[in-house]
Amino acid sequence: MSLSKIDMLLHHPRAVMFAGLAAVGLPWLIHNYRQFRALGQTRLSGPFGYLIALTLTAFSRETVSTAEYDKAATQERWLETPVERRGTRPLMGWPCVPQRQTNRLPSNEIAKRLDAIFEKHAVANPTLVETIVSPHEKNIPAMVIHPDIPSPHKEAIQGLREIGHIHPIDHSMHVILSPADSKTAIDLGWAERHPLGGVSRFSVPNSYLMVYAPRDEEELDVVERILVASIGYMTGSRSVA
Template sequence: MSLSKVDMLLHHHPRAVMLTGLAAVGVPWLLNNYRQFRALGQTRLKGPLGWFVALMLTAFGRETVSTAEYDKAATQERWLETPVERRGTRPVTGWHCVPHRQTNRLPSDEMAKRLDAIFEKHAAANPTLVQTIVSPHEKNVLAMVIHSDVPSPHKDAVQGLREIGHIHRIDHSMHIILSPADSKTAIDLGWAERHPLSGVNPFFPFPNNYLPSNYLLVYAPRDKAELDVVERILVASIGYMTGSRSVA
């Protein structure tokens, strides 16, 4: 098309030309973004509508690895003995904040099975402290929650819907809640990151049902040494969320 014809189109149909240009750029990006969303695995947000909701929520997410806010917490109690620093760089997480998943450095099938067994072991070993139900957050995986006979010991437990943690089947990362001091340790040493929506303004998007700022993604373990640390993090989460110092 000659420059004179382009000029004529811009002059007579500027809106149509602009919209066509935006569509040419935007549609491929949106299609690719939808494929990325689908690749993150099963989630409570399903199909194109779920993707659109995830797209909107991601606009309100925040960075996930700063820890200065935990120094200001009212309590500095610890349940986690300081682990070694996690080797290597952090795994990459998906562009979307919901679902919040890692996309590389995934564990072997054997390591994934061992993590499942550890999760089940601690659920069974603490029957007066915890129980397992469908995750109040994910809606499609089993979660460890505070036992119905145990009162919520703090605001984090209430905001976190009394859920201690769950394992994501696609990558075997975990979402858990740690004490503020333990959250700082786990993030600073490379074992975890915050959920992008944790601590976000309570009035949007979920009034009275927002994630506490210490709602963390714990990266999937790649070997026995990392599995041992992840197990200690899980035990610390059980202790903090139930207010117990006697977790088996």
């Protein structure tokens, strides 16, 4: 490099710094953005949605601790204790929104069975729930508390009265469980908390959980029981069909 070029660089250190950051950071951003897009179409899309996801992720927290649920005012349960889920937890995409798993996905047959189970319980409980566009996701169906039922607790209000929804891309599911059931589902490996759950700046309650996609008949049965427990807790009913 010539002395004149070195002199120019010494007189423009900020330009050198920004050029270096761009050289290192641009490939990372492109790769990171592609990972974000691979998580599927959500209410956050495109470069602007990506920037929102980056920002929100800065406020996120860990997702599998459960000591906080022991301090809840109520310890009522709707979920019969299931068996422990086999294997390690699936991997998650990097952003906190959308929260999606990236491996250990179900077969098409199991995915269709889960969709049918969700629809079955929506139809079988017409006085407890109704199906509308998800207040959280904005672009997929969700089960919500029937408008004739008052919100039974603050979690229902914070959760926009949404009981749960299935993510089409991976067939994981978001639901709200009671504090005691949240502890059980997380401790036994069936779910994890939303990364913004319980973060004071946001409205998502700490019992807003992501239930991992079922891989076989046994797991499908447990996930169905978790869904029924969510319907019961969110509607205050002990008679969920």
